[in-house]
Amino acid sequence: MSLNPSLEFRELASQxxxxxxxxxxxxxxxxxxxxxxWSMAEPWEDYIxxxxxxxxxxxxxxxxxxxxxxxxFDDGELVGRVSVRYELNDFLLQNGGHIGYGVLPEHRRRxxxxxxxxFGLAEVGHAGxxxxxxTCDSMNAGSIATIxxxxxxxxxxxxxxxxxxxxKTLRYWISTQSNH
Numbered sequence: 001m002s003l004n005p006s007l008e009f010r011e012l013a014s015q016x017x018x019x020x021x022x023x024x025x026x027x028x029x030x031x032x033x034x035x036x037x038w039s040m041a042e043p044w045e046d047y048i049x050x051x052x053x054x055x056x057x058x059x060x061x062x063x064x065x066x067x068x069x070x071x072x073f074d075d076g077e078l079v080g081r082v083s084v085r086y087e088l089n090d091f092l093l094q095n096g097g098h099i100g101y102g103v104l105p106e107h108r109r110r111x112x113x114x115x116x117x118x119f120g121l122a123e124v125g126h127a128g129x130x131x132x133x134x135t136c137d138s139m140n141a142g143s144i145a146t147i148x149x150x151x152x153x154x155x156x157x158x159x160x161x162x163x164x165x166x167x168k169t170l171r172y173w174i175s176t177q178s179n180h
Contacts, residue, residue: 009050011071016048021044024038036083053173063091063158068083080102080103082123085124097135099132100125109151121150121174159171
């Protein structure tokens with residue numbers, strides 16, 4: 001399975017500010033933070049510096065891990081994003097995994113999520129992660145289908161976690177060896 005050839009994956013830059021903020025606002029309706037940890041109080045240049053520094057392993061807050069944020073652009077239009085965590089702490093081992101992705105509503109059902117997931121798998125694979133953990137809500141059929149298409153296998157020891165509110169998070173492992 002190969003990446004969508006028309007997509008460009010890259011770290012966000014100065015010129016992406018308006019598209020990224022618009023995407024963030026749009027995705028809040030889905031209870032999804034398109035720009036993790038961003039707030040309107042933070043200048044855009046500071047945010048992209050912080051995200052890019054995190055990829056290099058610099059200025060990582062206590063309790064966090066080295067991570068990166070990439071936008072997916074189709075002919076210059078921001079269509080989605082993928083965040084990758086190059087290692088897991090206790091929280092990410094239970095709840096977040098190595099990769100998180102989101103596709104803007106108007107670009108869904110066109111293979112973008114699979115391309116984002118594949119890019120994330122290749123990125124963590126290049127960094128030495130042999131098997132990546134991905135998690136998703138048990139009610140998110142689209143994310144389940146994406147993970148399965150990318151080779152996801154339910155964790156045999158702990159396939160799901162149930163939250164206090166009764167929601168269930170599924171836990172999948174995917175080999176990165178075929179993704180880079």
